[in-house]
Amino acid sequence: MTAHIAPDLLDFPPLEAGHFARIEDKVAALMRTRRTVVAMQGEALLPLEAAIRSAVRPGSTALNVVTGPYGETFGGWLRSCGADVVTVAAPFTGAVSAEQIADALRAHPAIDFVSLVHAEAATGNTNPVADIAAVVREHGALLMLDAVASVAAEPLLTDEWGVDLCVIGGQKAMAGPAGVSAVSVSERAWERIAANPQAPRRSYLSLLDWKERWVDAGRSALPHAPAQLEMLALEQAVDRIQEEGLDSVVARHRAASAATRAGVRLLGALAPYVVRDEDAAPAATTLRAPQDRDARDVVAAALAADASVPLQAAGGALATEMIRVNHYGLDADREVVLATLEALAAGLRALEVPVAEPDEALAAAGKAWDAVAAA
Numbered sequence: 001m002t003a004h005i006a007p008d009l010l011d012f013p014p015l016e017a018g019h020f021a022r023i024e025d026k027v028a029a030l031m032r033t034r035r036t037v038v039a040m041q042g043e044a045l046l047p048l049e050a051a052i053r054s055a056v057r058p059g060s061t062a063l064n065v066v067t068g069p070y071g072e073t074f075g076g077w078l079r080s081c082g083a084d085v086v087t088v089a090a091p092f093t094g095a096v097s098a099e100q101i102a103d104a105l106r107a108h109p110a111i112d113f114v115s116l117v118h119a120e121a122a123t124g125n126t127n128p129v130a131d132i133a134a135v136v137r138e139h140g141a142l143l144m145l146d147a148v149a150s151v152a153a154e155p156l157l158t159d160e161w162g163v164d165l166c167v168i169g170g171q172k173a174m175a176g177p178a179g180v181s182a183v184s185v186s187e188r189a190w191e192r193i194a195a196n197p198q199a200p201r202r203s204y205l206s207l208l209d210w211k212e213r214w215v216d217a218g219r220s221a222l223p224h225a226p227a228q229l230e231m232l233a234l235e236q237a238v239d240r241i242q243e244e245g246l247d248s249v250v251a252r253h254r255a256a257s258a259a260t261r262a263g264v265r266l267l268g269a270l271a272p273y274v275v276r277d278e279d280a281a282p283a284a285t286t287l288r289a290p291q292d293r294d295a296r297d298v299v300a301a302a303l304a305a306d307a308s309v310p311l312q313a314a315g316g317a318l319a320t321e322m323i324r325v326n327h328y329g330l331d332a333d334r335e336v337v338l339a340t341l342e343a344l345a346a347g348l349r350a351l352e353v354p355v356a357e358p359d360e361a362l363a364a365a366g367k368a369w370d371a372v373a374a375a
């Protein structure tokens, strides 16, 4: 007979409906919404696709705001739903403005759906959602917001801003699981979805199935066995944020962004990819590689100096020119940011790229961190 070991991740009792509902309520509080929040049993691309396919139909005119790779993905879904798609794109070095959105809405009065990414971890920019949402509301269109990279990293006021479909995931600033996610749905959005004959039904993508079988049924019986481990991890992530205080978690992310940008400016050779501080996402800082240097080589050299720092070359077409500093979750930390700057300096020196001695850059970064923390 072999002895039974006691694995950490097995032998849980079933996740009960009441517990599942409590987790949804905790997530709703974090998102600052009193609307329905559906915890979806998959990574955040699931509720994003579900929201678009539920609310958009042939004859819809959608405004798709592209400030990074996720906006490009939304455009494909919108077209496949039969919508006419109007695109407003901002360079990845900045944000889109409320005026640009207002102009697009004036030029295309038929727009009835707007898709927007709040912050982009992949490109390091963040959009002024409060101002954009006000413009969208005045026009009367539904607003879908991808807040995966902004939740817990910067203020996210779902109801106050009037976001109709707000999607979050746990894997960025929440330092939680990637395998479950959530979407809040306003009354207006439910009405639009219910009136859409093309909205998915009896489908993994169906928000209406969740409404009918879970929400309207009083959240008393789960339609399927939930992704239990991921749901429990999501609850712990929200609980830990509430213990630290959401404001403090948000301040850590802002401080990490300010410190990284300040340090890099003094190091030289690298530059913040997002030009203006107010357009920089608190979750991640993107950097422009030195001229004639491949960003992937800089990342590899920095990781050779210190493999623990949260550095990554960008994906796709940006891979050669953009470096990502993923200072989100537990990496939104003073020591992590300073270690990252030191690793970048060491990596650049190893590649024989001239950089300043890191002392001044580290001091500037520390000062920038403290200025945010003291505010």
Ligand SMILES: *Cc1c(COP(=O)(O)O)cnc(C)c1O
Residues within 6 Å of the ligand: 043, 044, 045, 070, 117, 118, 119, 120, 121, 122, 146, 148, 149, 169, 172
């Ligand atoms: C990270 C992120 C997601 C989730 O996508 P993954 O590729 O699975 O990480 C969605 N939207 C935005 C804006 C993100 O930053």
